[in-house]
Amino acid sequence: MGQGERPDRAQARDAELGAAVARAQEGDETAFAVVYRIVQPGLLGYLRGLVGQDAEDVASEAWLEIARDLGRFRGDGAGFRGWSATIARHRALDLLRRRRTRPSAAAFELDLTEVPDPHNTHDQALETLSTEYALQLVRSLPRDQAEAVLLRIVIGLDGPAAARVLGKRPGAVRTAAHRGLKGLARRLGVTGVTGERSRTLRQSK
Numbered sequence: 001m002g003q004g005e006r007p008d009r010a011q012a013r014d015a016e017l018g019a020a021v022a023r024a025q026e027g028d029e030t031a032f033a034v035v036y037r038i039v040q041p042g043l044l045g046y047l048r049g050l051v052g053q054d055a056e057d058v059a060s061e062a063w064l065e066i067a068r069d070l071g072r073f074r075g076d077g078a079g080f081r082g083w084s085a086t087i088a089r090h091r092a093l094d095l096l097r098r099r100r101t102r103p104s105a106a107a108f109e110l111d112l113t114e115v116p117d118p119h120n121t122h123d124q125a126l127e128t129l130s131t132e133y134a135l136q137l138v139r140s141l142p143r144d145q146a147e148a149v150l151l152r153i154v155i156g157l158d159g160p161a162a163a164r165v166l167g168k169r170p171g172a173v174r175t176a177a178h179r180g181l182k183g184l185a186r187r188l189g190v191t192g193v194t195g196e197r198s199r200t201l202r203q204s205k
Contacts, residue, residue, distance in 0.1 A: 017077030
């Protein structure tokens with residue numbers, strides 16, 4: 001899903017995902033490939049925010065577990081996004097525990113102009129971001145805010161689903177995501193709940 005995708009299109013895409021998951025659970029390998037195509041970009045972007053250059057290896061581990069336990073999953077397309085994100089996060093945390101270190105803020109390697117729109121009041125703060133500038137901004141966010149923004153925007157989860165992935169209350173995740181996006185908006189010089197720009201990106205550089 002791209003930046004600015006409408007809710008009806010997002011719902012249609014989740015409907016496609018749910019149908020593909022159901023077929024994959026019946027052994028349809030082509031359907032599993034569809035599931036992978038839909039979910040992998042967001043999953044990989046999220047993992048890059050946690051483990052940096054090891055994201056692809058962690059994603060591979062996560063997909064092995066997803067494939068192994070696919071028959072146990074119960075839910076729709078949106079639910080599958082959350083389920084797969086939870087598995088990926090657990091594998092990422094396993095790696096971080098092995099490293100005995102925290103995620104590096106410098107690990108964020110994604111272009112926020114190419115990810116789903118959470119329809120947040122500050123969503124226009126992301127519209128003019130180049131990859132380089134996006135990296136600078138995301139690196140400045142506290143980890144809880146950054147991860148909440150990644151789950152909401154990159155993977156496209158709603159507040160309750162993101163909360164389940166993080167093991168937090170929905171209100172806490174919504175607050176973290178709101179503060180993160182508000183921080184990005186402030187750095188871009190975007191003001192007001194409508195996301196109206198007070199100055200252009202060129203002026204803010």
